[in-house]
Amino acid sequence: MPEPITAPAIELDGVSKAFGANKVLDDVSLTVRHGSIMVMLGPSGTGKSVLLRCLVGLLRPDAGRVLVYGEDVAALDESRPRDRARLFALRRRFGMLFQDGALFDDMDVGDNVAFPMRMHTDLSEAQIRAKVADKLRRVGLSGVERKAPSELSGGMRKRVAFARAIALEPDIVLCDEPSSGLDPVMSATLDELILELHRTLGMTFIVISHDTAEAKKIADTIGLLASGKLVTYGPAADVFAEGQPALRQFFERSTEGPIRVL
Ligand SMILES: Nc1ncnc2c1ncn2[C@@H]1O[C@H](COP(=O)(O)OP(=O)(O)O)[C@@H](O)[C@H]1O
Ligand SMILES: [Mg+2]
Structure with a gap:
């Protein structure tokens, strides 16, 4: 423990x-x-x-x-x-949701949430995919991995930004x-x-x-x-x-x- x-x-x-x-x-x-x-x-x-x-x-x-x-x-x-x-x-x-917390427009939602994991961890692609799915589920947005940020409403984009902020399971x-x-x-x-x-x-x-x-x-x-x-x-x-x-x-x-x- x-x-x-x-x-x-x-x-x-x-x-x-x-x-x-x-x-x-x-x-x-x-x-x-x-x-x-x-x-x-x-x-x-x-x-x-x-x-x-x-x-x-x-x-x-x-x-x-x-x-x-x-x-x-x-x-x-x-x-x-x-x-x-x-x-x-x-x-x-820390997980950070900045005031102007923009998503990367040229990446789909899944890659946006995966970004901190790719930057900071050695997780395999399969592990990353599972974690991305888990984080999106936690913000109430299961299954939107392949969507572009521009296809989402402002509220949904904030939720994706939240999923990205908690991607590394911060304290x-x-x-x-x-x-x-x-x-x-x-x-x-x-x-x-x-x-x-x-x-x-x-x-x-x-x-x-x-x-x-x-x-x-x-x-x-x-x-x-x-x-x-x-x-x-x-x-x-x-x-x-x-x-x-x-x-x-x-x-x-x-x-x-x-x-x-x-
Ligand atoms: N890097 C910086 N250089 C100079 N002034 C800054 C900088 N960052 C913030 N400020 C100034 O500090 C003050 C507080 O800014 P800020 O913390 O962004 O306010 P808020 O409470 O609205 O978030 C403002 O007057 C702003 O212009
Ligand atoms: Mg401010």
Whole structure:
């Protein structure tokens, strides 16, 4: 039996990141429990995607530690060969559904989902085919392997992107605004898919969103980023009960409140 994982999936400790004079993340600290669903809310341009890129070492913070199962990603420098191998090993623990998570249009659905397995594993073609079928089944799209992405609806393409994100059976799935560009019904089915994958596969989910309904539905932990600061963070029930002014403003879609609209 593998040992149960008790370390937190993610720990941020004093993470700051600026681009020139633009201070995007200002001393952010938080812990994401293994096996939880954390939803990070925040207005556009507030550093949510930057935060995700720091988690996988695509961006290095100016200060602070970014621990992934106890190992500091922020201390690894991709240009150093020794660090590079560690960084790539850590990245393998993540599945990523990027905001602009486009599929490769010149590949069929099956090859899209198989892509990470071909890149990162020595699995045989037969094993890959079986795993592709399994991942597509899990996202409710059995049998579409030979279709071109252009033949699918927007919601189906998102599901294929999900199948690709979980192709390597990651510990942590990062979803950057998974429902952006989808209508409310498609968004709701995508939320259900996240809950279903969480229930059946037990992965940790970190979901970036500006949709409070989505947060209410799926989160067990909620954060709110505004002007580079983590203004609230904790168990979903506590965060909602606390009625933090910035969160309330977010829920009420109000222009009045601590979140400044430029
Ligand atoms: N590579 C980069 N270089 C310079 N500025 C960046 C870079 N990436 C993001 N930014 C800036 O950081 C801020 C936060 O961006 P982002 O994290 O994408 O916001 P969001 O919360 O909408 O995901 C924005 O002002 C953006 O212009
Ligand atoms: Mg973003």
